[in-house]
Amino acid sequence: MKKTxxxxxxxxxxxxxxxxxxxxxxxxxxSINHRGREFAQIVEHTVSSLKKLLNVPEDFYxxxxxxxxxxxxxxxxxCVEKRSFHFVNGAFSGKFFSIAQQLKKAPExxxxxxxxxxxxxxxxxxxxxxxxxxxxxxxxxxxxxxxxDIYRIKRANSEKFIAMDIVSSAPYIDxxxxxxxxSFLSVQKGFxxxxxxxxxxxxxxxxxxxxLLNDKGLNIGSYHSFPSLLSxxxxxxxxxxxxxxxxxxxxxxCDDMISIGLEKIRNDTEQKAKLFYDFFxxxxxxxxxxxxxDWRSKxxxxxKTPNGSKQIIDKLLENGFAVSSxxxxxxxxxxxxxxxxxxxxxxxxxMLRML
Numbered sequence: 156m157k158k159t160x161x162x163x164x165x166x167x168x169x170x171x172x173x174x175x176x177x178x179x180x181x182x183x184x185x186s187i188n189h190r191g192r193e194f195a196q197i198v199e200h201t202v203s204s205l206k207k208l209l210n211v212p213e214d215f216y217x218x219x220x221x222x223x224x225x226x227x228x229x230x231x232x233x234c235v236e237k238r239s240f241h242f243v244n245g246a247f248s249g250k251f252f253s254i255a256q257q258l259k260k261a262p263e264x265x266x267x268x269x270x271x272x273x274x275x276x277x278x279x280x281x282x283x284x285x286x287x288x289x290x291x292x293x294x295x296x297x298x299x300x301x302x303x304d305i306y307r308i309k310r311a312n313s314e315k316f317i318a319m320d321i322v323s324s325a326p327y328i329d330x331x332x333x334x335x336x337x338s339f340l341s342v343q344k345g346f347x348x349x350x351x352x353x354x355x356x357x358x359x360x361x362x363x364x365x366x367l368l369n370d371k372g373l374n375i376g377s378y379h380s381f382p383s384l385l386s387x388x389x390x391x392x393x394x395x396x397x398x399x400x401x402x403x404x405x406x407x408x409c410d411d412m413i414s415i416g417l418e419k420i421r422n423d424t425e426q427k428a429k430l431f432y433d434f435f436x437x438x439x440x441x442x443x444x445x446x447x448x449d450w451r452s453k454x455x456x457x458x459k460t461p462n463g464s465k466q467i468i469d470k471l472l473e474n475g476f477a478v479s480s481x482x483x484x485x486x487x488x489x490x491x492x493x494x495x496x497x498x499x500x501x502x503x504x505x506m507l508r509m510l
Contacts, residue, residue: 158472159502160493162479163294163323163455167497169347175407176400184403194399195391201406202388208409208417209325211356212332218355218384219393219402223322225379226339226355227251230286230318231258233365233381234337236373238262240284242273242300245293246482247320252288269485270296270457272450275304285364286316292324294344295482297443297457297491298450299324302331309334316361323455326412326496327424336361342401345454346408347497352401357381412496420496427494427503428453434507441467441510444489456492457481464490467510476506 160167179185187193202217211217220226231239231254239260241252244267255262265278280287287308292299309317318337321328325340332338337357343350365381375381378394387394412420432451435443435458444457460467464480464487471478481489494503 156475158475158477159498159506160477161498161502161506162477163491163493164341164344165350166344166493166495167347168349169408169411169497171411172347172404172408175404179400179403185400187399189396189399190392192391194397197399197403197406198388198391198393201402201409204406204409204413205354208413209330209356210332212358215332215356215358216362216385216388218357218379218381218388219397220353220355220379220384221351221398222353223320223339223341224250224254224353226353227254227320228258229355229376229379229381229384230288230337230339230361231255231260232374232376233368234316234318234361235260235262235286236368236371238281238284239286239288240264240280241288242278242290243267244271244273244296244298245269245290246295247322248288248290248293251290251320255288267298270298270444270446272298272300272447273304275308280308280312280315284312284315286318287312288318288320290320291328292321292452292454294323294455294491295457295485297445297452297455299452299454301449302328306331306334316364323493324452326417327421327454329417329421332356332358342405344493345495346405347495348401348404348408352398352405354405355384415496423500424453424494424496427498427500428456430500430503430507431456431492431494434510438510454494456494457485458490458492460488460490463487471506471509474506474509476509 239262241264243264316336321338323344339355342348342352362381445451479491480486
């Protein structure tokens with residue numbers, strides 16, 4: 156039986172990806188010289204398409220790295236001399252904070268309970284913070300931070316950098332890059348691609364901060380420091396031998412999404428999210444973890460399963476639907492359901508009918 160993957164990452168492949176992989180193999184994309192002109196053209200096309208899709212300004216850079224987790228490390232290394240400030244309400248925002256600790260910085264945090272958002276108006280941000288770190292959509296808990304709240308924080312702290320994890324909300328989320336200095340994503344969620352590629356989107360100010368820290372004698376990393384990544388991307392390259400296939404596929408998927416239109420993708424995402432939440436809000440047993448509508452993610456839902464998650468996951472699999480278990484300690488009492496552009500309204504309706 157063919158399965159539809161509502162897992163939160165890796166997830167369902169975006170339509171046409173299978174044919175794009177076959178086409179890439181026929182055209183020897185996996186074997187081309189990563190220092191040659193052919194690969195440079197692929198990089199240039201993918202950067203251009205991604206920036207067009209996400210409305211990224213021309214004065215921002217796109218760096219290709221291995222994953223979003225790597226992005227957290229690169230951002231802290233290159234943009235924090237001493238102190239970052241983290242908004243933590245789940246496992247991935249917590250990981251961003253712990254990476255800063257492991258890199259021997261002095262990070263601080265504000266923390267919300269699992270399944271809750273923040274009252275940002277009550278949070279005091281330390282004056283000496285250099286970087287404010289947001290996980291816009293917390294995949295472990297099914298929570299999201301309203302972009303207008305992040306913008307208000309930036310306006311009130313214009314001298315501080317804003318770094319934002321959009322791993323499980325891109326391309327749905329609409330980012331105003333005049334108020335966000337950096338964002339990062341992985342391709343195995345909203346872009347519906349095989350895992351193994353991350354994209355780090357940074358402005359020139361952050362690159363200059365990296366150079367300043369380097370001049371002070373601080374460690375900013377080696378082959379994936381911002382200056383190294385910038386030097387390579389300006390030549391249509393990456394510092395190391397890259398994941399050429401997925402860079403190529405990302406460009407093709409971005410083209411498809413541009414053709415579909417982000418307005419339609421966003422409207423479809425919201426329609427599917429409403430179907431999910433209306434169903435689970437009225438269900439006798441299975442309930443959304445996040446009760447406050449203002450904090451609910453549109454793209455990754457966490458559902459409480461009072462009688463255990465395994466029987467539900469197994470039953471769904473028997474009927475052709477794969478969902479994720481809860482994260483970490485919640486593995487056996489939650490299920491997590493993705494709502495990405497690759498998921499069709501009719502597939503959502505079929506799964507809910509079965510449930």
